[in-house]
Amino acid sequence: MALSSNRDVTDDSRAVPDSHPGADAAVVGAWLAERLDDPAWRHSTLRPIGGGRSNLTYRVDSPAGAVVLRRPPVGEVAATAHDMGREQRVISALADTPVPVPRVLASSAGGPPVDAPCYVMELVDGVVPLGELPPGWATTEDERRRASQALVDVLVALHEVDPAAVGLGDFGRPEGFLARQVRRWVTQWEKARDSGIPVEEKTVTELTRLAEALAGALPTTQRHTIVHGDYRIDNCLFDAGDPGRIRAVLDWELSTLGDPLADLGLLLVYWREADDGPAWRAARFIPSPTQLPGFLGRTEIARAYAAGSGLDLAPLPWYVAFGAFKLAVVLAGILARVRAGVVPASMAEGLEGSVDPLVALGHHVLAEGLAA
CATH class of the missing domain: 3.30.200.20 (Phosphorylase Kinase; domain 1)
Structure with missing residues (x-):
């Protein structure tokens, strides 16, 4: 590993604690x-x-x-x-x-x-950008722009793969994907609540309202593709010498066949901009370096993806709102597992209070679009 950021699939200074069980x-x-x-x-x-x-x-x-x-x-x-x-x-x-x-x-x-x-x-050598960029990597605005474009290009490439041609024709049930996704994450939310995590009634009300709004306005899927399920900058391993090249896409545990815009919507939830408005700033719970000068903004990311994929991004606010909803439930599930004692308490570091702001972001995007 030539360089590393805060998280890396091959070499990482922020390792999982040695006491964590799982392998001998x-x-x-x-x-x-x-x-x-x-x-x-x-x-x-x-x-x-x-x-x-x-x-x-x-x-x-x-x-x-x-x-x-x-x-x-x-x-x-x-x-x-x-x-x-x-x-x-x-x-x-x-x-x-x-x-x-x-x-x-x-x-x-x-x-x-x-x-x-x-x-x-x-083991693939490279850099996983998370939080602060590692010294000496992507130091110029042009390098950060190229890293942004590489993220888009690889996502477009993924969504262009014919699942049947690579033996993944039965990898999922693309028909009805969005409706099932909303139901699935509602179910996961209910499991997290049942575990005993502290939840205020307002949180339950607003999350339920967001789930109902999403279920009641499902967009029409334009294309069925392989979906990564958690595509973001720190799930990609970049070349240590060339920030414009991704050497490996990691963490495919949520991959399936479905609507490709679900990947784009969640990517934009993780994305940060220097001039983010209050709703976006309040929902920052996963570290990201993308507010640094040179990284493309959300609108530019969306425009580049549209140019590469040919998809109509008019319904993109729905997908971003769904991404915020999904991430809120994922983080609630992590908090629940920490509370149950099945994962270390360090897993919940920085996640307390994350559900409400993400739900609020979902409502904000449905109402206002991607505006700050």
């Missing part, structure tokens, strides 16, 4: 020695990496080299949200497409090496 170096090493046909893997060490709050990622080092291991969170989780088989399947399917992904080296449906479904992928 001896067991993983023995399994890799057999699967990769090299006894040197038996002398492996493990280091949890990544600032992600969902699936667990480990760097495995040995005299044979280094790889990355992915497994679901420890404890009871929603199987569909942490399906390692689906994640490794989509990465494998995209290997020979213009979408950059790590190469899958081995996988397990359960049992060894971690008593859960998992897979191992190649």
Whole structure:
């Protein structure tokens, strides 16, 4: 790893705490020695990496080299949200497409090496931008503009892949995707509430009102594509020497077949601008460097995506509002799992009070569009 930001799939200074359960170096090493046909893997060490709050990622080092291991969170989780088989399947399917992904080296449906479904992928060197940019990387406005454009170009490339042509024709049920998504995240919200997280009645009322508004105004899907499900700048690994090149797209656990504008809408929720209005500033709970000079603004991102994809972005406010709704529920779920003790308390750092502002942002975008 040449450079790293606050989070990285290969090398990260903000690692998951060593006490976090999930993998044993001896067991993983023995399994890799057999699967990769090299006894040197038996002398492996493990280091949890990544600032992600969902699936667990480990760097495995040995005299044979280094790889990355992915497994679901420890404890009871929603199987569909942490399906390692689906994640490794989509990465494998995209290997020979213009979408950059790590190469899958081995996988397990359960049992060894971690008593859960998992897979191992190649270690890719690069930079994952999160929060402050690493020193010496994307230091000019032109480099940041090119990093923004690379994000758009890769998203367009993903949405141009023919699912059937890469063996993903049965990867999801694209018909009725948006309606099911709204229902799904309502259900996830109810599970988070039932776990006992502190929720005010106003929060319940406003989130329910937003869900009903979204369900009552579903846009017409223009195209069915592979959907990443959580596409954002820190789920992409950029080239250390060229900020305008993405070397790998990461974290495919929510991928399926559906409406591509759902990816764009959520990307814009994560995006920050220097002159964001109150509703956008209040909803900033995931670090991002995109408010720095040179990064494209949301409108420019949308315009570039429209030019590349040919899709009509008139209904984009709905997709952004849905993205805010979905992220509110995702963060509520993380808070619930921390409260239940199945993940470390550090996973909830900075997330307290996140639901209300994100719900408010959803209402704001439905009413006012993408205006500040």
